[in-house]
Amino acid sequence: MSSVIEQIEQQIANLQSKTVYSNTGQILTIADGVAKVTGLSEAMYNEMIEFPGGTIGIALNLEEDEVGVVVLGESTHLKAGDEAKCTGKLLSVPVGKGLLGRVVNPLGQPLDGKGPVESSESYPVEKIAPGIIERRSVDQPLATGIMAIDSMIPIGRGQRELIIGDRGTGKTTIAIDTIINQAKINEVGLASGDDSFRPVYSIYVAVGQKNSNLARTLGVLEESGALKYTIIVSAAASDAAADQYLAPYAGAAMGEWFMANGMDALIVYDDLSKHAAAYRQMSLVLKRPSGREAYPGDVFYLHSRLLERSARVNEDNGNGSLTALPIIETLAGDLSAYIPTNVISITDGQIFLETDLFNQGIRPAVSVGLSVSRVGSAAQIKATKQVAGKIKLELAQFRELAAFAQFGSDLDAKTKAQLDRGARIVELFKQPAFNPLPIEEQVAVLWGIQNEYYDSIDVSRIVAAATSIREFFTTRKESLLTDIRTKAKLDADLEAELKKAYDEWKPSFA
Amino acid sequence: MTTADKKTKAYAKSLMKLCWQDGEFSDERALAVLQSVEKNPPPRYAAFLKAFLALVQRAVADRTAVVEHAGSLSDEALQATGKKLSQRYGRAIEVQSRQNDALIAGVRVRVGCDVYDSSIAASLAELEASLS
Ligand SMILES: Nc1ncnc2c1ncn2[C@@H]1O[C@H](COP(=O)(O)OP(=O)(O)OP(=O)(O)O)[C@@H](O)[C@H]1O
Numbered sequence A: 001m002s003s004v005i006e007q008i009e010q011q012i013a014n015l016q017s018k019t020v021y022s023n024t025g026q027i028l029t030i031a032d033g034v035a036k037v038t039g040l041s042e043a044m045y046n047e048m049i050e051f052p053g054g055t056i057g058i059a060l061n062l063e064e065d066e067v068g069v070v071v072l073g074e075s076t077h078l079k080a081g082d083e084a085k086c087t088g089k090l091l092s093v094p095v096g097k098g099l100l101g102r103v104v105n106p107l108g109q110p111l112d113g114k115g116p117v118e119s120s121e122s123y124p125v126e127k128i129a130p131g132i133i134e135r136r137s138v139d140q141p142l143a144t145g146i147m148a149i150d151s152m153i154p155i156g157r158g159q160r161e162l163i164i165g166d167r168g169t170g171k172t173t174i175a176i177d178t179i180i181n182q183a184k185i186n187e188v189g190l191a192s193g194d195d196s197f198r199p200v201y202s203i204y205v206a207v208g209q210k211n212s213n214l215a216r217t218l219g220v221l222e223e224s225g226a227l228k229y230t231i232i233v234s235a236a237a238s239d240a241a242a243d244q245y246l247a248p249y250a251g252a253a254m255g256e257w258f259m260a261n262g263m264d265a266l267i268v269y270d271d272l273s274k275h276a277a278a279y280r281q282m283s284l285v286l287k288r289p290s291g292r293e294a295y296p297g298d299v300f301y302l303h304s305r306l307l308e309r310s311a312r313v314n315e316d317n318g319n320g321s322l323t324a325l326p327i328i329e330t331l332a333g334d335l336s337a338y339i340p341t342n343v344i345s346i347t348d349g350q351i352f353l354e355t356d357l358f359n360q361g362i363r364p365a366v367s368v369g370l371s372v373s374r375v376g377s378a379a380q381i382k383a384t385k386q387v388a389g390k391i392k393l394e395l396a397q398f399r400e401l402a403a404f405a406q407f408g409s410d411l412d413a414k415t416k417a418q419l420d421r422g423a424r425i426v427e428l429f430k431q432p433a434f435n436p437l438p439i440e441e442q443v444a445v446l447w448g449i450q451n452e453y454y455d456s457i458d459v460s461r462i463v464a465a466a467t468s469i470r471e472f473f474t475t476r477k478e479s480l481l482t483d484i485r486t487k488a489k490l491d492a493d494l495e496a497e498l499k500k501a502y503d504e505w506k507p508s509f510a
Numbered sequence B: 001m002t003t004a005d006k007k008t009k010a011y012a013k014s015l016m017k018l019c020w021q022d023g024e025f026s027d028e029r030a031l032a033v034l035q036s037v038e039k040n041p042p043p044r045y046a047a048f049l050k051a052f053l054a055l056v057q058r059a060v061a062d063r064t065a066v067v068e069h070a071g072s073l074s075d076e077a078l079q080a081t082g083k084k085l086s087q088r089y090g091r092a093i094e095v096q097s098r099q100n101d102a103l104i105a106g107v108r109v110r111v112g113c114d115v116y117d118s119s120i121a122a123s124l125a126e127l128e129a130s131l132s
């Protein structure tokens, strides 16, 4: 007999004798997206549980005679008595470059109607963070394109920098600006043909947001050409609490793939306050004991194990990185509430946005005094250090003096000069939304303030002056900008050229 | 769950321990336990009975193999399955057969919460899931 026939017969035989083993249980009760299931004697913590209709849940409470399973997505079709099945798999999501440009749910399934996601690999949603041995310190910049941040609160690849502030203070905008800036840098870098260029891919995790907000963000990313370098993971306000709970971990898994494959990625969690609230809701339904502000006792671990996964790994492990920008919403600027203090303690610094500044039109509303970056200055390029070294101090002094000056009428000349200068720096740092600036343009503008070119210009015209000088540089001094970018530090030649450029520009702006 | 619920459950569990003989659940013992409880009912008797029932049901399910099959299944095959399963679990397993034509062909065996499925219906469902 032909061996082909034998083989086919063998395969048929295999097919017929194939027995699938599964550990099953029955839904006892189901409410608020949480099913209590009897049986499932072999369920593992965080295992995917399958319900009728292909619905997936995660086993979160393992008790002696029942298992608490949170159902992902729609759960209205499930009822008591339905069968539940252990899958033997921990929850995992598709990863890889095929997800770029896509909007997916926390299971990695497409939400954008652009067809199936192309991916041949998947990563577990929960993963142990890289250990100390595999990590290396943060020393490469991740430019946000926001002048106030890149010059005073610089961020490095692998860092975790918290963006914190009240409602509507521009938190999301800072994160989106940063994503857009990575796309712009990627375009320039990839076009330059420089082999050592390392693009940054972004993951934007939207938790508990209104769909209209996400649609706006999506529109901005698409319009700016940043979407093709970005993965959006969304669990909207209208989705189940379990989906909102899961979304950040799913995004982290997608980010880890880039890091594990020697690439750089940026992940934004917008926001972790809503994430904590979703976890609290889930925990209440699971009847876990609750503590401060009704959060379950392990809420600290919820965010620490998430943010620990951001890192820069060493050469032996591929030299990749995952930078995290978690966002937290405060109430009336209160940093001492439970969730803010927790997250502040596990990040490498914070960008604090103030409602007062925002309302005064100082946008981005970065509070210089309360914002820090604990590791980023090692990653700041030399040129920025050269021109911005003293600015943070000057600005902080200005804020103090300005408060004091409200009471005093006659100020000495030195104080007045400091106030004048501070007011100009504040103006200079104003930057419209979705308009990140390349680092070389930032350096060119800041060089002007360092060398007192703006001191004679009226405060009300500083914004116009900054726009004018940038236009002057981008249209007439392109090669100088390129030199600043590639050298990344200012030598005597560049300084002389900058001086020449400013002297040429100054009379034209009058 | 209230503390009263917990107490009732714990009581049912402690009585359940008396129902085992040589590592196997014994109907006679369970009946004896039930009779003595009837004479001397604990507080929240109805709740107790419910909790006890759930435990007994689980114990019975754990020693019973429900063999679902499409078409007919010979008695020898059924007894052979019971023997195999008893070996596998290290305890006596009774078999019950149940015809279920929805399986199309093949069998599906359930012991407690373990399910062994070699039916065509299951293979088809798996195939369908892998395609969507
Ligand atoms: N630098 C800026 N210049 C001008 N407008 C800005 C700037 N940053 C933010 N805005 C505007 O402020 C509004 C709120 O911004 P954004 O949505 O980023 O804030 P948020 O803190 O994320 O708000 P929420 O708490 O609702 O999430 C938006 O309309 C946005 O366009």
Ligand SMILES: [Mg+2]
Pocket: A171, A172, A173, A270
């Ligand atoms: Mg926002």
